[in-house]
Amino acid sequence: MTVLLVDAANVVGARPDGWWRDRAGATARLLRRLAAVPGRRVDGVVVGEVVVVVEGAARDAEAPPGVRLVRAPGSGDDALVATAADLVARDRAVLAVTADRGLRARLPEATAVTGPGRLLAVLDRLDVPDRLDVPDRMADNGPG
Known part of the structure; x- marks a missing residue:
C-alpha cells in the first residue's frame, strides 16, 4: 500500500474558507479528516499510511489515530522532501499531495x-466533517 504524504500548509490553503484566521485550527480540521483515509483510494492507489508535514504554528497540532505527523523544525518543504526520500529509500510507494511546483520538482523521482x-x-x-465540534458519528454519546 501507498504512503500518502501531505503538505498540510498547501492543502489547507487550497480552499478560501477563512483558514488564514486560524492556521493551527485549520490544520487540526484537516488532520481529523485525513484520519479516515487509510484503506481508501486516492488517485487510484490504496492508502496504507497517512503522513502529514506541518510547520509554523501548525506544529503544535495533535495527530489523530491513523495520521503520523512530521513536525518541520524549519521549512516544511525541506521536511517533506526529506520524508519522501526516506520513504522511497525504504522501498515505500509514496503519493505526495502538493500544488507547489518547486516542491514537486525536488521530490525523489519515484x-x-x-x-x-x-x-x-x-x-x-467520504463526508468527513471538517469541524472539530461535530460529534463523532461512530460514538454513542447519548442515552438509549
Whole structure:
C-alpha cells in the first residue's frame, strides 16, 4: 500500500474558507479528516499510511489515530522532501499531495504527486466533517 504524504500548509490553503484566521485550527480540521483515509483510494492507489508535514504554528497540532505527523523544525518543504526520500529509500510507494511546483520538482523521482483538490474531493466524498465540534458519528454519546 501507498504512503500518502501531505503538505498540510498547501492543502489547507487550497480552499478560501477563512483558514488564514486560524492556521493551527485549520490544520487540526484537516488532520481529523485525513484520519479516515487509510484503506481508501486516492488517485487510484490504496492508502496504507497517512503522513502529514506541518510547520509554523501548525506544529503544535495533535495527530489523530491513523495520521503520523512530521513536525518541520524549519521549512516544511525541506521536511517533506526529506520524508519522501526516506520513504522511497525504504522501498515505500509514496503519493505526495502538493500544488507547489518547486516542491514537486525536488521530490525523489519515484514519488507520485497529486494536487490538494483531488485529496479534498476524496475527503468530501467520504463526508468527513471538517469541524472539530461535530460529534463523532461512530460514538454513542447519548442515552438509549
